[in-house]
Amino acid sequence: MLELKNLYMTVYDENGPAKEIIRGINLVFEKGKVYAITGPNGGGKTSIAKLVMGIFSPTSGEIYLNGEEITQLNISERAHRGISYAFQQPPRFKGLTIEDLIKIARPGIDQLALRGTMRDVGLCPEDYLFRDVGPGLSGGEVKRVEIAQVLAREAEVSIFDEPEAGVDLWTIQKLIGILYSKFKNNPNAITIIITHNENILGICDEIIVVGNGMVQAQGTREEVWPLIKDDVECKMKEQCGELLTYEI
Ligand SMILES: Nc1ncnc2c1ncn2[C@@H]1O[C@H](COP(=O)(O)OP(=O)(O)O)[C@@H](O)[C@H]1O
Numbered sequence: 185m186l187e188l189k190n191l192y193m194t195v196y197d198e199n200g201p202a203k204e205i206i207r208g209i210n211l212v213f214e215k216g217k218v219y220a221i222t223g224p225n226g227g228g229k230t231s232i233a234k235l236v237m238g239i240f241s242p243t244s245g246e247i248y249l250n251g252e253e254i255t256q257l258n259i260s261e262r263a264h265r266g267i268s269y270a271f272q273q274p275p276r277f278k279g280l281t282i283e284d285l286i287k288i289a290r291p292g293i294d295q296l297a298l299r300g301t302m303r304d305v306g307l308c309p310e311d312y313l314f315r316d317v318g319p320g321l322s323g324g325e326v327k328r329v330e331i332a333q334v335l336a337r338e339a340e341v342s343i344f345d346e347p348e349a350g351v352d353l354w355t356i357q358k359l360i361g362i363l364y365s366k367f368k369n370n371p372n373a374i375t376i377i378i379t380h381n382e383n384i385l386g387i388c389d390e391i392i393v394v395g396n397g398m399v400q401a402q403g404t405r406e407e408v409w410p411l412i413k414d415d416v417e418c419k420m421k422e423q424c425g426e427l428l429t430y431e432i
């Protein structure tokens with residue numbers, strides 16, 4: 185179980201005034217469930233993920249994993265305890281190949297699993313395994329490599345930050361299938377997907393709406409969907425044109 189208790193975070197810009205971007209977040213994530221975090225841009229979703237991963241430190245509040253307080257642990261200590269995060273905007277690693285990165289994510293991974301993970305995200309291993317994760321890859325390709333690393337980790341807590349962003353429609357459908365088969369009803373996994381995508385929301389057990397640094401709504405798809413339907417459809421049209429309007 186992952187628990188966020190009364191988290192607050194204030195950031196200080198060089199010139200601007202102090203800004204409280206996380207304002208009293210209390211959340212409990214249980215094993216075996218897939219959670220969606222959604223809500224307006226700038227609402228605080230990525231900041232929550234970064235607080236869980238240890239990239240950001242809260243101003244106050246605590247984070248617990250399976251009863252152990254991890255608030256003071258650094259990123260690698262949290263990774264070691266089984267937390268994995270796929271960035272919304274993944275960094276590039278010039279000089280490292282895709283194979284290198286996946287092997288760093290999952291030391292000792294065999295070739296079959298490595299190639300399978302690449303195919304899961306729509307990257308043909310023959311074409312991509314030895315590609316450098318530098319400027320030669322497109323934004324969508326880097327995004328898929330990032331997702332592949334988290335899939336390969338098979339961590340206890342997997343957080344995906346807008347996996348749909350920059351990824352073409354065909355891959356999104358495939359990705360939803362992979363997320364479903366790997367994480368849905370998986371008793372060993374806590375899965376958190378930050379998303380605006382209606383179809384990804386459709387496979388989640390619980391939806392958390394974050395805005396203005398706070399949890400604004402939380403519940404099952406059926407409970408929360410009426411509250412967010414208009415915003416999600418608007419965002420989908422922005423990203424995909426008029427192509428997709430599904431009912432959950
Ligand atoms: N390191 C930072 N320094 C200053 N402001 C930040 C920083 N990170 C995020 N913010 C601000 O915090 C708010 C929440 O951002 P974010 O968590 O990225 O939202 P979301 O992922 O929901 O779009 C935004 O107003 C953003 O500009």
Ligand SMILES: [Mg+2]
Nearest residue numbers: 229230231272
């Ligand atoms: Mg974000």
